[in-house]
Amino acid sequence: MTIRVLIIDDSATMRAVLAARLSGNPDIQVVGLANNAAEGRALIKELTPDVVTLDIEMPGMNGLDFLDKIMTLRPMPVIIVSGLTAAGSDSTARALALGAVDCYCKTDYSGAAMQDGGKLAAMVRQAAQVTVRRRAPEVHHMADPVRAISAGHGRTNTRVIAIGSSTGGVEALQVLLRNFPEDCPPTLIVQHVDARFAPAIARTLNQASPATVQLAEPDMPLKRGHIYLAPGDDRHLMVAGANTLHAKLRPGELISGHRPSVDALFASVAQRIGVDAIGILLTGMGADGAKGLLAMSQAGALTIAQDEASCTVFGMPRVAISLGAAQVVAPLGRIAQHAFS
Known part of the structure; x- marks a missing residue:
């Protein structure tokens, strides 16, 4: 064709x-x-x-x-x-x-x-290969999870949230992060994108999110209310540390065809954090993140995949679901509610 x-x-x-x-x-x-x-x-x-x-x-x-x-x-x-x-x-x-x-x-x-x-x-x-759907305004509105968190409900033991996305991911992240509470657990994101545009993407997401979005830096301490985007400059983003957590950026071989790789981030969270973590896999082509999400699930973390109907490309979530890695499959506009309820 x-x-x-x-x-x-x-x-x-x-x-x-x-x-x-x-x-x-x-x-x-x-x-x-x-x-x-x-x-x-x-x-x-x-x-x-x-x-x-x-x-x-x-x-x-x-x-x-x-x-x-x-x-x-x-x-x-x-x-x-x-x-x-x-x-x-x-x-x-x-x-x-x-x-x-x-x-x-x-x-x-x-x-x-x-x-x-x-x-x-x-x-x-x-x-x-991408199926682009007409934007549905209602996807941006949902029950406000910020009130639930402030009232003392939700997963109060969550130490880290890890998110992976690729094709269609910047749009999806903007929708997802606007529903994050201002004092969300430290959140790390690997989005497949040209590294030269990563700083501008962090600024764009920061405008949409109640929490602070910034580029991850080597050995940066992970703080509540902060969201860290992989800079995408040929280094993998991972979680390091024990009692005090920090971002780790290191060069290395491609993992699942990518550097930075969602699988690398998820695997580090599974190993370091285990049950007190949440993994979220969004729209994207290929399979990066599926094995890492499975590792997180097996370590006891809550794992969520975006559903087919709301994905730009139902690639990465589809593979994760087929592996049994996703405990929850949800429309984009409901993912934050699952994470914080």
Whole structure:
């Protein structure tokens, strides 16, 4: 099956570069080129592409506003094409939170080199496997777990919460973390994302969460009310310590095809914390986190997997469920309630 791609970018040069990077692949067809949101909208209606690549900074309606309309009215897999300026990184993080499935950096390759080693084509192939659903506003609202925690209910013995996510994960994390209490147990997250966008993603999630979200640093003490995002710079994020817990970042081989790996985080929590932990596995392609979630479950921790209906990609949770690793399978908007009730 041929994957039909629409490229939306206000730069004629960049449109040509992106088209050249895709056109040599027999399974990918560039069906249209648009230089702004208005043209893009018309071509989406006319061509019904399988995947859209979208520039953020465009005249008229910017890419973020256009992406919001796409995800609300006609959801489809969108790859954001972004620069690495501070503003570009923040916009990319917001785009991922709106539902973009991946981000492709314009500055990965010098000049206007026509080939990128197949990176964009690989992103397109993955994006084509994603089922993007129309956003349901009610998923953002649930019984407020903050009141339950303050009233002394819930799992008061939880020392650590560990979360893993991949494709669609930034959007899912934004929904999940807004339902966390301000004084939540120390929480660690491995999200598969380009490390260059990790600081902006932490800032975006911090705006959504009552707790403080920040990038994890080596030997950083783990505190209540803080959520630590793996920086994604070729180091695994794990929990270390005994009575006093801290974040451990270390290089190493790929685990389950990734570095940082959700399996590495979950395995360390299973070993160090055991029963007084919660593991949450969200949307994502592949199997990273499934074995680690099983280890956490076997160590006595509460383990939760996102259900198929609310996943962008029901890959990682599906494998975990098939292994018997998930004690609870829940819609995204109810996961926090299971964790804190």
